[in-house]
Amino acid sequence: MPSALNEKISKIISIVRESIPDAPVFNFGATSIPTVKQEDDPKKYRLQSFFAAKLSPQSRDGVTFATCRRIFYTFEPFTIEKLAEATEEDFRKILIDAKHGFTKTHAQQIVASIKTMVEDFEGDLPKTREGMMTLKGVGPKVANLLMQLCWSEKHMVVDTHCVRVGQRIGLHSCKTAEKAMDYFQDNVDPDLFEDISVSLIAVGQTVCKSQNPQCTECPIRELCNFGKNRVQKKNEEVVPKKKPRREE
Ligand code: SF4
Incomplete structure (x- = not known):
């Protein structure tokens, strides 16, 4: 074109x-947040990318980075099964400790999204943009980012x-x-x-x-x-x- x-x-x-090159987005943006490489553990990478994208709107890159890393290190092993056991209160506490905003809404939406992934998408991220938008709190912008991160679209x-x-x-x-x-x-x-x-x-x-x-x-x-x-x-x-x- x-x-x-x-x-x-x-x-x-x-x-x-x-x-x-020192702009926050280059160092703490969504692509910098996962702790695993896509080729090494694609499912874990997608799950971590979900948090990177979900927690990025209306938050500074450094805060989103720190919040996501706290979540990743709190739930070991970092699997959908382990995350499905967590409550809204568990997520809310981590978000508050990380000084992230909108803690109640994010905690509710994260728990609901994980439930949707388990029940409707075989414990993984949806493969389509429309599917992404069935996750609670995921609008067009976050869906686009997720399709980019998770499926290289x-x-x-x-x-x-x-x-x-x-x-x-x-x-x-x-x-x-x-x-x-x-x-x-x-x-x-x-x-x-x-x-x-x-x-x-x-x-x-x-x-x-x-x-x-x-x-x-x-x-x-x-x-x-x-x-x-x-x-x-x-x-x-x-x-x-x-x-x-x-x-x-
Ligand atoms: S308006 Fe913004 S992008 Fe344009 S020159 Fe000024 S600082 Fe740069």
């Missing part, structure tokens, strides 16, 4: 990877960073994550989905905060509509206006 949009996205991906994951940063750069003009997700899926090469999602999150976590984006520090400013205009305006403000020439 060659297009100017895909070319611009490819440039953003390579600049961001090189310029801000290409789905676009859009969060608030992707909406805000993507808009400022000029990649899209959508106001909501759902609309931006559809836009990316209709117009962008699927091979770029995972990397552009993570790159926009990295920029949003570091320089492109919702209030006062630091455009002069931003490695992708030359590719960003908002950043280029902003810096140009600032430069114009500091250039003194020419005084009118006096007539002799």
Whole structure:
């Protein structure tokens, strides 16, 4: 799918990877959370990825990482059978200790999701996006992330960073994550989905905060509509206006 949009996205991906490798998403994001490799223990990897994706919305990457690791080390062996024995209170206590938010809701939804996996999906993660959304509390964004993590399918994951940063750069003009997700899926090469999602999150976590984006520090400013205009305006403000020439 060659297009100017895909070319611009490819440039953003390579600049961001090189310029801000310390962004939280690169070190504590969902792909960093499992303790096993997919090829070594695929079922355990998928189960751990469920927690990584489920606990990621509205939480900092570092907090989600720490919470998931606490859960993994609490339940040994980390199997669906062992997890099915746990109560809402067991999960809630871990979430509180890890200072994760929405503890009651997450605990209820985790227990209900595990029950669904046991009863409807042979103790594993569902193999389809529709199946993922039958798990309690899993909406389109988390379902996309789960399909990407568990089954290596290409789905676009859009969060608030992707909406805000993507808009400022000029990649899209959508106001909501759902609309931006559809836009990316209709117009962008699927091979770029995972990397552009993570790159926009990295920029949003570091320089492109919702209030006062630091455009002069931003490695992708030359590719960003908002950043280029902003810096140009600032430069114009500091250039003194020419005084009118006096007539002799
Ligand atoms: S140049 Fe400014 S607005 Fe554009 S992505 Fe960078 S920080 Fe955000």
